[in-house]
Amino acid sequence: MTQFYLQEDKLYISVDCIILGFKENAINVLIIKRKFEPLKGERSLMGGFVRMNESLDETVSRVISEYTGIEGVYLEQVGAYGDVGRDIGERVVSVVYYALIDMELFDEKLEKKHNAEWINIHNVGKLILDHNRFLDDTLKLMKRRTATRPVGFNLLPEKFTLPQLQSLYEAIYQKSMDKRNFRKKIFEMDILEKLDEKDKSASKRGAYYYKFNKEKYDHRLEDGFYFSFI
Amino acid sequence: MTQFYLQEDKLYISVDCIILGFKENAINVLIIKRKFEPLKGERSLMGGFVRMNESLDETVSRVISEYTGIEGVYLEQVGAYGDVGRDIGERVVSVVYYALIDMELFDEKLEKKHNAEWINIHNVGKLILDHNRFLDDTLKLMKRRTATRPVGFNLLPEKFTLPQLQSLYEAIYQKSMDKRNFRKKIFEMDILEKLDEKDKSASKRGAYYYKFNKEKYDHRLEDGFYFSFI
DNA sequence: GCAAAAGTGTTAGGTGTACACCCATGA
DNA sequence: TCATGGGTGTACACCTAACACTTTTGC
Numbered sequence: 065m066t067q068f069y070l071q072e073d074k075l076y077i078s079v080d081c082i083i084l085g086f087k088e089n090a091i092n093v094l095i096i097k098r099k100f101e102p103l104k105g106e107r108s109l110m111g112g113f114v115r116m117n118e119s120l121d122e123t124v125s126r127v128i129s130e131y132t133g134i135e136g137v138y139l140e141q142v143g144a145y146g147d148v149g150r151d152i153g154e155r156v157v158s159v160v161y162y163a164l165i166d167m168e169l170f171d172e173k174l175e176k177k178h179n180a181e182w183i184n185i186h187n188v189g190k191l192i193l194d195h196n197r198f199l200d201d202t203l204k205l206m207k208r209r210t211a212t213r214p215v216g217f218n219l220l221p222e223k224f225t226l227p228q229l230q231s232l233y234e235a236i237y238q239k240s241m242d243k244r245n246f247r248k249k250i251f252e253m254d255i256l257e258k259l260d261e262k263d264k265s266a267s268k269r270g271a272y273y274y275k276f277n278k279e280k281y282d283h284r285l286e287d288g289f290y291f292s293f294i
Numbered sequence: 295m296t297q298f299y300l301q302e303d304k305l306y307i308s309v310d311c312i313i314l315g316f317k318e319n320a321i322n323v324l325i326i327k328r329k330f331e332p333l334k335g336e337r338s339l340m341g342g343f344v345r346m347n348e349s350l351d352e353t354v355s356r357v358i359s360e361y362t363g364i365e366g367v368y369l370e371q372v373g374a375y376g377d378v379g380r381d382i383g384e385r386v387v388s389v390v391y392y393a394l395i396d397m398e399l400f401d402e403k404l405e406k407k408h409n410a411e412w413i414n415i416h417n418v419g420k421l422i423l424d425h426n427r428f429l430d431d432t433l434k435l436m437k438r439r440t441a442t443r444p445v446g447f448n449l450l451p452e453k454f455t456l457p458q459l460q461s462l463y464e465a466i467y468q469k470s471m472d473k474r475n476f477r478k479k480i481f482e483m484d485i486l487e488k489l490d491e492k493d494k495s496a497s498k499r500g501a502y503y504y505k506f507n508k509e510k511y512d513h514r515l516e517d518g519f520y521f522s523f524i
Numbered sequence: 525g526c527a528a529a530a531g532t533g534t535t536a537g538g539t540g541t542a543c544a545c546c547c548a549t550g551a
Numbered sequence: 552t553c554a555t556g557g558g559t560g561t562a563c564a565c566c567t568a569a570c571a572c573t574t575t576t577g578c
Contacts, residue, residue, distance in 0.1 A: 069384050072343040074304035077376075077387055113302040116385055120376035144374040144389045146307075146350030154299050155346055157307055159374045159387075227530075244532070245568065267529040269575040457557070474559070475541065497556040498549040 076156040079123040080111040080195065082142070082202045083132060085167035085182060086219040089231045092167070092182040093199065094131065095191070099179055102152060108192045109199070110178075111158070124161045131178055133171030138164040138218035140209065142202050150194050162202045164218035210236055211293050214255060217276040225263045225271035226250070237294055253291070255281040306386040309353040310341040310425065312372070312432045313362060315397035315412060316449040319461045322397070322412040323429065324361060325421070329409055332382060338422045339429070340408075341388070354391045361408055363401030368394045368448035370439065372432050380424050392432045394448035440466055441523050444485060447506040455493045455501035456480070467524055483521065485511040 083094040095107050112127040114120060121139070129135055142160040150158070167182075175181065188199060210216045216232055217224075230246050250256060257277040262270030285291075313324040325337050342357040344350060351369070359365055372390040380388070397412075405411065418429060440446045446462055447454075460476050480486060487507040492500030515521075 069306055069343075069386075072306055073346040075307050075344065075346065076299055076302055077305050077307065113299075114305065114376065114387070116303040116305065117378055119378050120374060120387070141373050143371050144350060146344065146389070148347055148349050156299075157344070157350070157387075157389075159376070225530090242569070243530085244570085247531080248533095249567095264576090267575090268577045269528085269530055271530060455557090472542070473557085474543085477558080478560095479540095494549090498551080499547070499555080499557055500549080501557060 076154060077114040078111050078156050078158045079114060079120060079127060080109045080158050080160050080198055081124060081127050081131075082109055082160065082162040082199060083128065083165060084162060084185070084202075084206070084219065085165050085170065086232055086235065087167050087182070089235055091185045091219075091235050093185050093188060094180055095183050095188065096131075096178050096180045098192070103192045106192045107189065109195045110180075114159075120159055124163075128163050128165075131174060131180060132165060132169075133174055134165055134169050138215055140205070142198065142205055145194060145198070147194075152193070158198075160198045160202065162206060164206075164215060166219065166221050168221050207236060212291055214253075214276065214281055214291065216293070223259060223261070223263075223273040223275055225266075225273060227266065227271050228263075229274075233293060241294075249293070253281075254284065306384060307344040308341050308386050308388045309344060309350060309357060310339045310388050310390050310428055311354060311357050311361075312339055312390065312392040312429060313358065313395060314392060314415070314432075314436070314449065315395050315400065316462055316465065317397050317412070319465055321415045321449075321465050323415050323418060324410055325413050325418065326361075326408050326410045328422070333422045336422045337419065339425045340410075344389075350389055354393075358393050358395075361404060361410060362395060362399075363404055364395055364399050368445055370435070372428065372435055375424060375428070377424075382423070388428075390428045390432065392436060394436075394445060396449065396451050398451050437466060442521055444483075444506060444511055444521065446523070453489060453491070453493075453503040453505055455496075455503060457496065457501050458493075459504070463523060471524075479523070484514065 085092050085094070094110065096110060098104050098106055098108050110127055110131045112123055112130075114123045118126070120141075124139055125135070128137055128139075139161050142162055144157060144159045146157040148155060150156070185199070185203060188196075190196065191199070210233070216229070216236065219232060220228060226247060229250070230241060230243065233246070234240055255277055256274040257280075259273040259275060261273045263273055264270040315322050315324070324340065326340060328334050328336055328338050340357050340361045342353055342360075344353045348356070350371075354369055355365070358367055358369075369391050372392055374387060374389045376387040378385060380386070415429070415433060418426075420426065421429070440463070446459070446466065449462060450458060456477060459480070460471060460473065463476070464470055485507055486504040487510075489503040489505060491503045493503055494500040
């Protein structure tokens with residue numbers, strides 16, 4: 065059986081990760097300055113080669129964990145990029161994923177170790193190779209996804225306030241929203257659980273904490289419930 | 295520079311294609327019965343290995359052209375599938391694409407040559423490996439895409455009637471639509487060009503032919519026009 | 525007591541949906 | 552003339568979007 069494949073070419077496959085986090089009312093992406101040739105000193109996404117005995121998902125998780133210290137994050141595949149000349153020197157097909165992480169869980173020691181920094185997604189300059197394209201495609205996909213699935217919560221801590229949630233969506237869609245309409249929409253979805261606790265860090269009055277209630281959400285999905293932020 | 299990659303693994307990469315066509319009010323997919331081992335006689339999607347000097351897009355186009363005789367079709371990537379055991383015998387990462395073709399352009403000689411047949415997407419039985427998953431993922435993606443982009447036209451001849459167009463969308467979404475509402479929506483989009491010619495094959499009165507007007511569509515997109523069938 | 529953020533309802537306009545009849549033509 | 556599919560308009564329900572004031576509390 066192996067005979068059948070023998071005449072075919074084998075290629076390098078890498079995974080590139082776009083790690084997104086939310087802080088100070090902005091979506092940030094983790095970027096590294098490469099410490100070695102080729103392209104030393106230039107800015108890049110995090111990546112890794114897919115190993116023979118490793119699934120794509122395993123490669124991504126390995127890379128994410130290496131650069132953030134976090135396991136089990138929300139991941140979505142953006143796509144495979146395979147133009148012949150996309151990498152320099154060697155032919156490499158890259159599969160791109162993005163991850164939404166809670167920046168409070170980020171291991172800051174890794175920031176120095178990898179020469180990494182969080183950059184506002186609107187100020188990311190030139191990246192190596194076709195990484196800017198990866199980022200552009202990711203942002204389009206992420207906007208669509210956060211509009212139709214409750215995945216934005218992955219960018220927030222487990223407990224969050226409604227002003228926080230709103231400012232997250234405002235950062236994603238780059239437009240300000242009406243407080244009353246936003247809250248009405250969220251409440252109608254009936255997927256949040258209100259806690260008794262308040263966050264007083266942003267105001268004297270304090271804002272109630274909420275949690276995303278996955279059970280409620282899954283239950284609502286069953287009877288053809290259609291989801292839509294924005 | 296090449297040194298840098300030397301220690302990494304190289305893998306086989308294949309492309310699998312889901313070729314969709316519209317005929318007799320149903321969406322059909324082209325399926326082959328494999329003529330050789332492994333898995334001889336079983337039903338499969340069309341695929342091909344990515345060659346060292348070929349981009350993914352080139353591989354897809356090669357495969358599509360080989361099995362349909364058509365060039366320049368509408369293509370969209372579904373994703374990369376890379377579980378370690380997904381292929382039997384060897385490790386192969388597969389990148390899946392779907393194509394929307396006008397079945398009138400299909401070269402029927404190739405049907406026998408490749409042991410291929412068009413099967414209604416709701417009657418496709420068991421396919422080899424993880425090909426059923428590819429098909430399921432494709433259909434979800436295609437439904438979303440045809441709902442928000444005017445790509446359904448790729449499944450019709452250049453000239454088509456409104457009853458044809460409606461029956462296409464009814465086949466995609468598996469539900470019947472109101473004629474008046476459908477036409478209203480389409481006309482409001484203002485992306486069709488009415489021809490003077492009629493199609494009399496389905497009725498005595500005849501239905502006017504229309505053409506998709508890409509210029510109009512591109513123009514409307516510029517001023518934040520949001521598109522939505524269904 | 526005041527500054528600063530959290531929280532709360534109503535209305536008007538627009539969009540989606542349901543629904544029934546006449547038209548054109550070939551046989 | 553009749554059977555068959557093509558073509559057309561309206562009314563109601565629902566959803567979206569715009570809008571301003573009161574509440575809480577630490578300082």
